[in-house]
Amino acid sequence: MAYALQQLINGISLGMIYGLIAVGYTMVYGIIGMINFAHGDIFMVGAFISLIAILMLISGGMMEGPAAILLVLVISMAFTALYGWTVERVAYRPLRGSFRLAPLISAIGMSIVLQNFVQVSQGARVKPLEPQITGGVELMREGNFVVQLSYMQILIIVSTLAVLAIFTWLVTQTALGRAMRACEQDRKMAALLGINTDRTISLAFVIGAALASVAGTLYLLRYGIADFFMGFIVGVKAFTAAVLGGIGSLPGAVLGGLLIGLIETFWSAYFSVQYKDVAAFGILVLALVFLPTGLLGRQEVEKV
Amino acid sequence: MAQTMLEVDNLATGYGAVQALKGVSLHVDKGEIVTLIGANGAGKSTLLMSICGEPRARAGRVLLDGEDITARPTHEIMRGGVAQSPEGRRIFPRMSVLENLVMGAQAAGQDPATQLPRVYDLFPRLKERQAQRGGTLSGGEQQMLAIGRALMSRPRLLLLDEPSLGLAPLISRQIFAAIRALNESEGLTVLLVEQNANQALRLAHRGYVLVTGRITMSGSGAELLARPEIRDAYLGGSH
Numbered sequence: 001m002a003y004a005l006q007q008l009i010n011g012i013s014l015g016m017i018y019g020l021i022a023v024g025y026t027m028v029y030g031i032i033g034m035i036n037f038a039h040g041d042i043f044m045v046g047a048f049i050s051l052i053a054i055l056m057l058i059s060g061g062m063m064e065g066p067a068a069i070l071l072v073l074v075i076s077m078a079f080t081a082l083y084g085w086t087v088e089r090v091a092y093r094p095l096r097g098s099f100r101l102a103p104l105i106s107a108i109g110m111s112i113v114l115q116n117f118v119q120v121s122q123g124a125r126v127k128p129l130e131p132q133i134t135g136g137v138e139l140m141r142e143g144n145f146v147v148q149l150s151y152m153q154i155l156i157i158v159s160t161l162a163v164l165a166i167f168t169w170l171v172t173q174t175a176l177g178r179a180m181r182a183c184e185q186d187r188k189m190a191a192l193l194g195i196n197t198d199r200t201i202s203l204a205f206v207i208g209a210a211l212a213s214v215a216g217t218l219y220l221l222r223y224g225i226a227d228f229f230m231g232f233i234v235g236v237k238a239f240t241a242a243v244l245g246g247i248g249s250l251p252g253a254v255l256g257g258l259l260i261g262l263i264e265t266f267w268s269a270y271f272s273v274q275y276k277d278v279a280a281f282g283i284l285v286l287a288l289v290f291l292p293t294g295l296l297g298r299q300e301v302e303k304v
Numbered sequence: 305m306a307q308t309m310l311e312v313d314n315l316a317t318g319y320g321a322v323q324a325l326k327g328v329s330l331h332v333d334k335g336e337i338v339t340l341i342g343a344n345g346a347g348k349s350t351l352l353m354s355i356c357g358e359p360r361a362r363a364g365r366v367l368l369d370g371e372d373i374t375a376r377p378t379h380e381i382m383r384g385g386v387a388q389s390p391e392g393r394r395i396f397p398r399m400s401v402l403e404n405l406v407m408g409a410q411a412a413g414q415d416p417a418t419q420l421p422r423v424y425d426l427f428p429r430l431k432e433r434q435a436q437r438g439g440t441l442s443g444g445e446q447q448m449l450a451i452g453r454a455l456m457s458r459p460r461l462l463l464l465d466e467p468s469l470g471l472a473p474l475i476s477r478q479i480f481a482a483i484r485a486l487n488e489s490e491g492l493t494v495l496l497v498e499q500n501a502n503q504a505l506r507l508a509h510r511g512y513v514l515v516t517g518r519i520t521m522s523g524s525g526a527e528l529l530a531r532p533e534i535r536d537a538y539l540g541g542s543h
Contacts, residue, residue: 034340071491085342105368175410177409178399178403178406178407178410179407181399182396182399182407183395185397185398185399186357186394186396188394189390189394189396191358191378191379191382192356192378192382192390192394193380193382193387193408193410193411193412193453193457194379194380194383194386194411194412195379195407195408195411196377196379196459286339297335301453
């Protein structure tokens, strides 16, 4: 019982990281109908920018307390958003109006570009980071087994909820969010109402990249490593989460992320850590075969 | 001398290899209701869309209040005082009626709060339905919403594509009455595309006839209504 509770906590905190990334996949898909295969690498870039920011703060002796973490998050979001904007501007916008596969191929190319750029500029080796946030709250004890909610997990859960709350408010309550939903439902009509659709699409990439950078920062702090290839597996899992939740559905992306996090964690805890990726990708196959519209996706196939 | 609001000068455009408009010239004066009649596929909707820059003109010019807007991006044209209720209505299906209306105002820089009462006065049904999703409205309600949404931007020039399509005669008369009321009370300039030529020509000050991408006839609404070739081609069997 205690063991399962611990896994539940671990699964939720991992799932929230997937959810943050999945939102970026699903948002871009909703608006321009393409899978941004470079999004996982944007997450990786976010992790690296945080790493650099943390190391700079450490060398300045300022990596102390929640304010420092917040500063790292803000720096990472700002720079990663710039990457997201640039990727769209350079690799996708010129192909708008082209055949459907063109931006997908361009996205794969962009993914390789980002990986190689980081590999060349930061080196190919895995970068370790000493644990910055240690300790936790003891929830219960069963024999020798202690169920712990670590401060790191609290940080993940609290910051993800905060970021998603801001994001939800942005999408549902603001003029920008309305413009994004309008573009998602009928881009031509949005333009006929005076919406600058190119700008709205750019903003979707900027917001998606900012969310992915939060995920990157949290992932780095939790697992203490970053390397140029880390975006691939995490990205594909977040993509799986988006598909499972129903691609195009924002709440679906978060739900899918949580489910993938839980499935992966429980699989590792009860079956096999080595095969945890098989569990996650098995879900992708099952979802595509039996539930192609996902859990919260719309039934009808819509042209975007 | 009436002031020209919209001038379309020898406009040609199309989709891919299809040439939909082959040099169309027309003008709409300030405060006028002008209708464009023609058969299915004559290019009426393409003309309205092309005035908004989508599809782009391949030749010719579009002038709004004397300013050349041919090369402007669509969103800038629409922010400059043009609004369209397009073919197929294009309501945002998963937004509420209220949000659809707010979308009409927001990019044009109008305050939704001041524009909403005007539109609700014109179409009280929209107020009753304001919390409902756009996609769940009936055809007539969607048409009202499309027109209402266009009016939210307080346009100088309103482009209406088949406002009576698929509507019961009573509702279609209501919509035509609303257009006339706006024109008379606010001096709204309207370019109206219609298949229902009879009703449209009665409403409009002037009309043009579009046949396979070219203007073949023009004149006042009454003149066109009286012409035998119009009666045969567009009014046969209607009302």
